Amino acid sequence: MSEKLLFKDIDEPGLTTLAVYEARGGYESLRKALQMTPEEVLKQLEASNLRGRGGAGFQMGKKVSFLPHGSIEKYLVCNADESEPGTFKDRELMQKNPHMLLEGLIVASYAAGTTRSFIYIRGEYAQQADVLDAALREARAAGYVGEDILGSGHSLSLLVHRGAGAYICGEETGLLDSLEGKRGNPRLKPPFPANQGLYQGPTLINNVETLSTVPSIIRMGGEEYARLGTEQSTGTKLVSVSGHVRRPGNYEIELGVPSREIIYGLAGGPEEGRTVKCWFPGGSSAPVLTADDLDVPYDFESMAKAGSMLGSGAIIVVDDSTSILDVALKTAKFYRHESCGKCTPCREGTNWTVKMLERIDRGEATPMDLEIMASVQEHIIGHCLCVLGDAMAMPIGSMIAKFKGEFEAHMETRRLEAQVPAGASA
Amino acid sequence: MPRPQEKIITFTIDGKEVQAPENAMLVDAAKQGDVEIPVFCYEPKLGNPVGACRMCLVEIEGIGKLQTGCSTPVKDGMVVNTQSERVKEAQRAVVEFLLINHPLDCPVCDKGGECPLQDITFGWGPGISRFVEPKRHFVKPLELSSKIAIDRERCILCYRCVRFSQEISEDYQLVLLERGAHSYVSTFDGHPYEAPFSGNIVELCPVGALTSRPYRFRARPWDIEDAGSVCTLCPSQCNVTLTVRDERVLRVQAREHPEVDDGWLCDRGRFAYPALGGIRPADGTGTVDPGERITEPMIRDGGELRAVSWERALEEAAAGLTRAGERTGALVGGQTTNEEGFLLARTVREGLGSPHIDSRRAGTLGLELHRALNDPRLQARVSDLEFAHAVLVLATDPIEDAPILDLRLRKGARRHGMRIVQATAADLLDAERAGGLVGQLGEAGEEVVILWHERLTAGPDGAASARALLDLAETLSLADTDGAGLLEIPAGTNGRGLREAGVLPNAGPGLSDVADGLDTQGIADGLIAGELSCLYLLGTDPSQDPATDSVWEQAFERASTVIAHAMFLTDGIRAHANVVFPAQAYAEKEGTIVHPDGRIQRLRPAVAHPGATRSEWQVLADLAKLVGIDLEVLTGPMASQQLFDAVPFYEGLTLQEIGGKGVRWQERRQAAAVS
Amino acid sequence: MSSSPATSRGWDQPADLEKDPATIPDPATTPVPDALRREIEAHMALYPDTRSAALPALQAAQRVHGWCSPEAIEQAACVMRVTPAELDAVVTFYDMLETEPVGASSVYVCTNISCSLRGADALYDAMREAAGEDAAFNVRAFECLGACDIAPMASVDGVYVGPLSIEDVPRLLEDVRAGRDVLPDKQLVKRACADAGAGSGA
Numbered sequence A: 001m002s003e004k005l006l007f008k009d010i011d012e013p014g015l016t017t018l019a020v021y022e023a024r025g026g027y028e029s030l031r032k033a034l035q036m037t038p039e040e041v042l043k044q045l046e047a048s049n050l051r052g053r054g055g056a057g058f059q060m061g062k063k064v065s066f067l068p069h070g071s072i073e074k075y076l077v078c079n080a081d082e083s084e085p086g087t088f089k090d091r092e093l094m095q096k097n098p099h100m101l102l103e104g105l106i107v108a109s110y111a112a113g114t115t116r117s118f119i120y121i122r123g124e125y126a127q128q129a130d131v132l133d134a135a136l137r138e139a140r141a142a143g144y145v146g147e148d149i150l151g152s153g154h155s156l157s158l159l160v161h162r163g164a165g166a167y168i169c170g171e172e173t174g175l176l177d178s179l180e181g182k183r184g185n186p187r188l189k190p191p192f193p194a195n196q197g198l199y200q201g202p203t204l205i206n207n208v209e210t211l212s213t214v215p216s217i218i219r220m221g222g223e224e225y226a227r228l229g230t231e232q233s234t235g236t237k238l239v240s241v242s243g244h245v246r247r248p249g250n251y252e253i254e255l256g257v258p259s260r261e262i263i264y265g266l267a268g269g270p271e272e273g274r275t276v277k278c279w280f281p282g283g284s285s286a287p288v289l290t291a292d293d294l295d296v297p298y299d300f301e302s303m304a305k306a307g308s309m310l311g312s313g314a315i316i317v318v319d320d321s322t323s324i325l326d327v328a329l330k331t332a333k334f335y336r337h338e339s340c341g342k343c344t345p346c347r348e349g350t351n352w353t354v355k356m357l358e359r360i361d362r363g364e365a366t367p368m369d370l371e372i373m374a375s376v377q378e379h380i381i382g383h384c385l386c387v388l389g390d391a392m393a394m395p396i397g398s399m400i401a402k403f404k405g406e407f408e409a410h411m412e413t414r415r416l417e418a419q420v421p422a423g424a425s426a
Numbered sequence B: 001m002p003r004p005q006e007k008i009i010t011f012t013i014d015g016k017e018v019q020a021p022e023n024a025m026l027v028d029a030a031k032q033g034d035v036e037i038p039v040f041c042y043e044p045k046l047g048n049p050v051g052a053c054r055m056c057l058v059e060i061e062g063i064g065k066l067q068t069g070c071s072t073p074v075k076d077g078m079v080v081n082t083q084s085e086r087v088k089e090a091q092r093a094v095v096e097f098l099l100i101n102h103p104l105d106c107p108v109c110d111k112g113g114e115c116p117l118q119d120i121t122f123g124w125g126p127g128i129s130r131f132v133e134p135k136r137h138f139v140k141p142l143e144l145s146s147k148i149a150i151d152r153e154r155c156i157l158c159y160r161c162v163r164f165s166q167e168i169s170e171d172y173q174l175v176l177l178e179r180g181a182h183s184y185v186s187t188f189d190g191h192p193y194e195a196p197f198s199g200n201i202v203e204l205c206p207v208g209a210l211t212s213r214p215y216r217f218r219a220r221p222w223d224i225e226d227a228g229s230v231c232t233l234c235p236s237q238c239n240v241t242l243t244v245r246d247e248r249v250l251r252v253q254a255r256e257h258p259e260v261d262d263g264w265l266c267d268r269g270r271f272a273y274p275a276l277g278g279i280r281p282a283d284g285t286g287t288v289d290p291g292e293r294i295t296e297p298m299i300r301d302g303g304e305l306r307a308v309s310w311e312r313a314l315e316e317a318a319a320g321l322t323r324a325g326e327r328t329g330a331l332v333g334g335q336t337t338n339e340e341g342f343l344l345a346r347t348v349r350e351g352l353g354s355p356h357i358d359s360r361r362a363g364t365l366g367l368e369l370h371r372a373l374n375d376p377r378l379q380a381r382v383s384d385l386e387f388a389h390a391v392l393v394l395a396t397d398p399i400e401d402a403p404i405l406d407l408r409l410r411k412g413a414r415r416h417g418m419r420i421v422q423a424t425a426a427d428l429l430d431a432e433r434a435g436g437l438v439g440q441l442g443e444a445g446e447e448v449v450i451l452w453h454e455r456l457t458a459g460p461d462g463a464a465s466a467r468a469l470l471d472l473a474e475t476l477s478l479a480d481t482d483g484a485g486l487l488e489i490p491a492g493t494n495g496r497g498l499r500e501a502g503v504l505p506n507a508g509p510g511l512s513d514v515a516d517g518l519d520t521q522g523i524a525d526g527l528i529a530g531e532l533s534c535l536y537l538l539g540t541d542p543s544q545d546p547a548t549d550s551v552w553e554q555a556f557e558r559a560s561t562v563i564a565h566a567m568f569l570t571d572g573i574r575a576h577a578n579v580v581f582p583a584q585a586y587a588e589k590e591g592t593i594v595h596p597d598g599r600i601q602r603l604r605p606a607v608a609h610p611g612a613t614r615s616e617w618q619v620l621a622d623l624a625k626l627v628g629i630d631l632e633v634l635t636g637p638m639a640s641q642q643l644f645d646a647v648p649f650y651e652g653l654t655l656q657e658i659g660g661k662g663v664r665w666q667e668r669r670q671a672a673a674v675s
Numbered sequence C: 001m002s003s004s005p006a007t008s009r010g011w012d013q014p015a016d017l018e019k020d021p022a023t024i025p026d027p028a029t030t031p032v033p034d035a036l037r038r039e040i041e042a043h044m045a046l047y048p049d050t051r052s053a054a055l056p057a058l059q060a061a062q063r064v065h066g067w068c069s070p071e072a073i074e075q076a077a078c079v080m081r082v083t084p085a086e087l088d089a090v091v092t093f094y095d096m097l098e099t100e101p102v103g104a105s106s107v108y109v110c111t112n113i114s115c116s117l118r119g120a121d122a123l124y125d126a127m128r129e130a131a132g133e134d135a136a137f138n139v140r141a142f143e144c145l146g147a148c149d150i151a152p153m154a155s156v157d158g159v160y161v162g163p164l165s166i167e168d169v170p171r172l173l174e175d176v177r178a179g180r181d182v183l184p185d186k187q188l189v190k191r192a193c194a195d196a197g198a199g200s201g202a
């Protein structure tokens, strides 16, 4: 059983209160960090090699180091939008251990020299936002948040900002526009948020899980943390497992364990008599893998090598009872609904893809359409303003490539069904 | 504020080495090597690129993904490829995506023939569409406002129009609603998009989604001609392109001049054109009721104005003038050209021996003040409004007085953090408040522009205000600071030019000394008192001004002869003029006018005169002969040349030098001549 | 101020040339309920740029008006000193802001992949049918609500419940109608972590 850092006390009764959190050693890491210089804290983060848990897997320490120095107002924004289909780990962390997130966030703000901070939480997570607000009140009263934290000279204002239902607001620049009170359209990069982010100021954006890991890194020391996991994927990771498994839920694993161990060992695998048809290893934006890939180690680099990605760490398992067309249609419809509409390939490409899939489903398509659909995915990938377009095109492209035969068979059956004259079926 | 410095670098595009300013966006830099990168959303006038349409994807060596040329600044040594199969496929893909929902109703689209979507589809598109699903359908076209129609089927969601509303005119009335493929351009809850600059979105739209309602179906691009001129409807003097068909101005579009209008037009300038040609606007779509354009000379006969021959009208006018002689007073309207004003001043002064001529309504201002305010070292440029540290907006509301300058101020504030300070004439005359202004302005930086309106120098405090203004300029060292200075918005479009041409009661050409005459108010009083007997009106009807209409009513009553050049029969002229000469609209004129910042600009005739209308310079030359003076003007350019010779600081100027972009006399070598 | 019905929104709607342009609402002619004004102003005070308060302001206006009606938008715009169009652009971007009048109790049924693999589509149909014409409910199919561990699930006025079977539907609606805590045995917040090795103070 792997080491538990994030889930160590997760079901401890009353953990959301400051008293219980402190009794379990809470805010010790913050005290420790404030004894160090911000540069030393940053060194620990860099040594830990912690990679962002929001989806892109960028080294957190490096991102902090990109922020310009000096006295300009800088911002830290915690991305708690968690809207990637299949992902629900941040929810459990915020629900049950809000102070761990606050503590990590305060330490990160100290390392990055940011004095204003926001937690952007998706509007649907009203219960979790309430928990965070309550925890924040306690933390403020205890002097962990506010002016001159614990006499360190470091100050931080913090606000929980609730979204209102838009997946694209999880994309970091869409999030910033949304936080500025606008439509959550992604921005052109560069400039990157580290240089020009919220209110045009330098901004560090990190995921809930990323920040929640920071107290452990400070407690253990960066190098010690880096011993967990693999060389390029250090530490532990929460994995949300859902779909056709017997025990769906969040599991904390050490990065690098075989995927099979997560899907079958922890989550129990598909129901008796069913087999894994395909699985999304990192949310619905990740290209699908098949049963052949079950032994791929669950870490950033192995997933990339297998042609997919670790993404947000959400495994969605689809068993052999489900048609690939249904999975493709659900996936494509989600991205069409969530496309912000700003750039052409994503707006039109997601819409066109859904229409083609629907036509296949109606039995009005030919194998030629499958080729067109594949080429449309190619025309989206790498051509969009943000990666939401790719997030549809990559999984859809992977489904067409890996399940071409099933698509074609499906088309043929539906086509024949459609040809049956009305009434003849009765 | 320091303006961006340009450094020239060398980069390679499609195998060619090309030089371009460093950090220019690739799509602009590419033009230096005659390479065209197609764009839809990119429009530098709208501010930072948004990278939305993805039409401009190019390959840059060393970068894996294709990059948007509209947002990639060019660097020394960059190697760019726009012709690889990868780039071409991406371009074809974007066109294919855009055409998915575009109705391709080009034959009935006003944009047809001048449509970027058409051109780019032809040049870069795939040639076929693989999209076989039904296209979306909306009701179309719909009214977006009284002036603009919207066809949402054609919209390609390039963001240009909404960026204009939000980031340029800052009226924030036009937005995108909904998300993704459902997004559409709209206003709030069915309110019309009515704002002072709304018409610019028609020009910005790269497809036929936004069209001008007055222009709809008026012409197809292949049967029109374009003519460049300058809008004379307000002192902003925006550069325009007039769209002409069958000797009619059908449309007015911006002709971008970074030192004048920045490429924008206000709605008055854009939509008032039906009046220019005297065309009645299509039902209910015009913004101006043109009334009946006067197209023949008229004289009063039995109490009524009736059309007569030019000979008859000229004789009648000459007789009136000769009778009155030095008891003639002349008023010149703000849209009058320099040449017209100059020729009339010569006729009145030299031909009739009368010193009574005025183009200002603000009363006499001492000649030494006029000269001091005209000091070339004190003159700010329009672009200084954008780059200054602070602008003092004094006794003016630019949106009313010179709308396009309002956009420039907003741009300065938004893009460069320029500070805007507002003040009234009373603030300036109050020592304490004036001191406060100095503090506020000085705090922002040394480059300060004072944007002030001629009304500051009106009335009993006019001279004191002018002096206070000069003192303030002195305190702030505006004369010695680059990028600082004064910028006056005159009451009339060509107020500055007329002043410089000597159309003042106390100044001759180039603000030279003359025998003092009566100013506007003095002329009214003189007529009422019977000291003057003839009133000459060149493009003005003073009874239109509600502040002085009762005075002028009396003056008109008492005048024995009233001669007017007019396009329309306004009330005063209809009731009192003895002779009316049909006047030209600006689209018919040739001559020069002077921008508030000293830029001499050329008007060029785009359409022929309607009816029997003749050029004013010609009428004035003919009339002068009849009152005994030969102005020696046989052509429009001869009149211009005479003026240039008469004004010392215009010395050596030629129409050719003025060209299509104008020239600021302060920036010419002869600038010293005035001081 | 505005009286146009919800159905007049949308892309087939021309501008009404009789109306004035929708500039920043005049406080003199745009009455705003006091409590709403205070709530919006309190949000505005929390941000370095008051515009950031757009979402909280609209959420507050929606609570008062039941949906983001033109009137609700005008009131929020009036307090925030922005044009109503600026806020309408925001309203129509976000799924949780309603652009038409809806029932007071929202039931979001997740129909995204993980839930649909476990029967969410049938659940949604059943929910709609059971709620029927009852104007008290706003039953909507929603994208992934971040609770695939309790698939298929629903969010009832923000309270997550699942896994739901079709049999749970009448009880769920009844709880809401009665103003009771909804399906107490199925609430997400009461579940233990799935990770057996996870600590609870061990």
Ligand SMILES: Cc1cc2nc3c(=O)[nH]c(=O)nc-3n(C[C@H](O)[C@H](O)[C@H](O)COP(=O)(O)O)c2cc1C
Pocket (backbone or CB within 6 Å): A051, A052, A053, A054, A055, A056, A057, A058, A060, A079, A080, A081, A082, A083, A084, A167, A168, A169, A170, A171, A172, A173, A205, A206, A207, A208, A210, A211, A386, A387, A388, A391
């Ligand atoms: C369409 C889209 C949706 C995203 N949604 C989320 C999200 O819900 N939560 C999150 O943390 N990151 C999300 N991301 C990733 C963020 O852009 C960003 O990389 C991340 O928040 C950085 O934090 P990290 O470095 O700690 O992972 C999303 C990215 C894209 C393109």
Ligand code: SF4
Pocket (backbone or CB within 6 Å): B154, B155, B156, B157, B158, B159, B160, B161, B162, B185, B204, B205, B206, B207, B209, B210
């Ligand atoms: S209406 Fe025209 S300018 Fe506006 S988004 Fe559509 S295509 Fe672009």
Ligand code: FES
Pocket (backbone or CB within 6 Å): B038, B039, B040, B041, B042, B050, B051, B052, B053, B054, B055, B056, B057, B068, B069, B070, B071
């Ligand atoms: S012109 Fe570059 S993205 Fe539109």
